[in-house]
Amino acid sequence: MAITAKQVKELRDKTQAGMMDAKKALVEADGDMDKAIDVLRERGLVKAAKKSGNIAAEGLAEIAIDGNTAAIVEVNAETDFVASNDKFQNFVTAVAKTIAANKPADLDAALALDLDGETIDAAAKSLTAVIGEKISVRRFAIVSKEDGDVFGQYLHNGGQIATLVTLKGGDEETAKDVAMHIAAINPKYLDRDQVPADELKHETELFTEETKNEGKPEKIIPRIVEGRVNKWLSEISLVDQEFVKDSDKTVGEYVASKGATIKSFDRFEVGEGIEKKANDFAAEVAQQQGK
Template sequence: MAVTAAQVKELRDITGAGMLDCKKALEQTDGNIDAAVTYLREKGIAKAAKKADRIAAEGLCNVIVDGNVAVIYELNSETDFVAKNEKFLSLLDNLGQIILASGAESTEAALQVVNNGKSVETLLAEATATIGEKITLRRVQRVVKEEAQVFGAYKHMGGRIATLSLLNGGNDAVAKDIAMHVAAQKPQYLDQSQISADFIAKERDVLVHQAIEENSKEAKPKPQNILEKMVEGRLNKQLKDICLVNQPFVKNPDETVEQYVKNNKAVVVSFIRLEVGEGIEKKETDFAKEVMEQVRA
């Protein structure tokens, strides 16, 4: 029988399983919702859905380069312990190869990639059931370079941080140096041309108020023109601190990143930096409270 979108949605709401898995389960059970739930449980997929409300903020990042193509991505688990598990490490590498070969350019596209009859979404659900923790894929990015360009890839702390740099000119060693610098110094932008006017205006406003507050406490307050110069000086320093090309090069702070690559006949085109769990609000667990609640139950 034909499976309707409404049936798929209903089964997805009940089990939390992926759309493709729900559709297949319904097809296998002639549209019987209860039987489809059992089917998913037997496959370990509905079991995985029970973990859907957990927060996966640990894990590892990875970067893979193959010729002119690179992918950089993050695979999350609930605990750092599981991130060291051989099954997790094998999944991390396997997913990277699947994503690289697929041409997927985003997390959403990567989740729908099918390999050996199974979608990446299904592989993650199965891994969740097998490993016993919620496993999620996030922040997948694909970069394609020109023949004359150079990739630099670097992983820090086994993949807690992964970076990818792209240079015009230079060589593999220079590109990797930039990737290492990005991992260490955490730049937010390539250069100041990428910073929005709104961001600069807001930062200037904050610095103006700080300067006025400081000046009000001075025994001999500075004149307005001096305050304005002070604010602009602080703003310029702040903008340089967050731009890759303006930062002091980590291996030689006497020169900037821009000077370092220029001396090596290169120009930085772009960079990507992923750090495990950034942007995820981790759940704080009060174990003592949990124990007391169980005692009272």
């Protein structure tokens, strides 16, 4: 298939690989972005793969706690200006509180909940009419804890990132420290045991090919691969990551020093995974001028 300049740029942005290397990888992968990244990784050409997907949609994430129940929600709008709108902020807060109090089973059930005399869905549509932008409740998660557990929450940049942590034991200060770490470092899993077997196998195969392509002696390749797999696991597993406030400890060690263990965590980053339509500003101006 024909490879476009846009695809090459996207791959370069994700991997920092050279232009020709990126193009060759895309050709070899028949345009599949994930496969092209794997090709570059096998050849040792990935310099800085980005962790998250496309961040495009605007809005806010929020957390509400109701006794032993917490809700983390994301509400989207079309532009970042809306995030500073009082009416929008109040709506997001109200939605989070309502979801925490009622624990709906899914998004449809959440949208049907009563919010000051109308459903959340109707309230979103009413706010859309007032603000002039489409307002939508995108997702939520509900977390329950035991009486001896502790919730920790953190909102970064006013709600562009929201993190919620549940500790067994410990205190709110410790839980908030962990929540701040999660906002900054973005772990993928709680611990190594949560990493799916197929993902572990895939990464091991990639590290093996990468090591072979470096020309390392055959007899030491397994040991090198094992070391690289362990390093990768320590980077994606929360409890194994270096704690941002004390790099001499892992997150797991820090929490243990406070008499606690981590039971769960959730992290919402506004717009993650949503690809925003790319606008050609020059074309828009020309169109408005009738050219």
